[in-house]
Amino acid sequence: xxxxxxxxxxxxxxxxxxxxIPAWPGPVHIKRQxxxxxxxxxxxxxxxxxxxxxxxGCSSAWMYSMQTSKPPKPxxxxxxxxxxxxxxxxxxxxxxxxxxxxxxxxxxxxxMQKSEGxxxxxxxxxxxxxxxxxxxxxxxxxxxxxxIPKVPLAENNSVQxxxxxxxxxRDSRIDLQAIAWAPEPEKSFAVxxxxxxxxGQSFDGITITHIGKDDVSFREMGNEWRERFxxx
Numbered sequence: 001x002x003x004x005x006x007x008x009x010x011x012x013x014x015x016x017x018x019x020x021i022p023a024w025p026g027p028v029h030i031k032r033q034x035x036x037x038x039x040x041x042x043x044x045x046x047x048x049x050x051x052x053x054x055x056x057g058c059s060s061a062w063m064y065s066m067q068t069s070k071p072p073k074p075x076x077x078x079x080x081x082x083x084x085x086x087x088x089x090x091x092x093x094x095x096x097x098x099x100x101x102x103x104x105x106x107x108x109x110x111x112m113q114k115s116e117g118x119x120x121x122x123x124x125x126x127x128x129x130x131x132x133x134x135x136x137x138x139x140x141x142x143x144x145x146x147x148i149p150k151v152p153l154a155e156n157n158s159v160q161x162x163x164x165x166x167x168x169x170r171d172s173r174i175d176l177q178a179i180a181w182a183p184e185p186e187k188s189f190a191v192x193x194x195x196x197x198x199x200g201q202s203f204d205g206i207t208i209t210h211i212g213k214d215d216v217s218f219r220e221m222g223n224e225w226r227e228r229f230x231x232x
Contacts, residue, residue, distance in 0.1 A: 166225055166226045171227065173206070174206070175192060176190065176229050176230075177192065177193075177194070179191075179212075179213070179229050185199050190208070209224065
């Protein structure tokens with residue numbers, strides 16, 4: 001028993017000594033402290049900036065209200081811009097039109113205002129064309145028809161009968177591509193071997209004696225024949 005009591009007393013004495021010794025300080029969070037200081041600085045800066053902006057806005061509004069409420073001086077009233085009455089464009093255009101035509105000029109009155117139902121009337125001057133030198137198309141066509149000499153029917157019939165008596169054949173040297181027939185022989189022509197030829201003209205020693213509506217007559221060294229146009 002005595003040994004147990006001695007041991008308990010020894011433990012109490014040691015525990016009393018440890019209670020008097022200060023404890024070791026714990027860990028310090030430096031980052032948290034720095035963030036808190038930075039947040040406080042930003043908060044104060046925002047408050048100061050907002051206060052400055054508020055003061056500037058109030059002062060500018062007060063100065064503007066003082067300037068607008070201040071009556072103008074007599075010297076400043078002389079330099080105020082004078083309101084000019086503008087003349088509507090339609091009225092001005094109408095005045096110019098009347099002035100060019102020798103009529104009276106229309107001046108806009110100072111107090112005149114443009115009404116809602118106002119509409120300008122445009123003067124259209126029609127100019128009649130001079131038809132003294134013009135020719136009617138019907139008269140021109142009839143005069144042209146009168147100027148064209150007509151070939152006698154008897155002569156045409158005799159030529160057709162003469163060409164009908166000529167035998168018909170095909171020559172490999174002749175490529176009859178097209179025929180343009182006209183009542184006047186000098187206006188008729190044929191396209192042969194990619195060339196435009198009239199009556200009386202020759203090619204490769206062959207002479208064209210007659211151009212009909214659907215055939216052409218040829219002559220070579222006293223031999224005469226005709227070739228009919230065929231669509232290829």
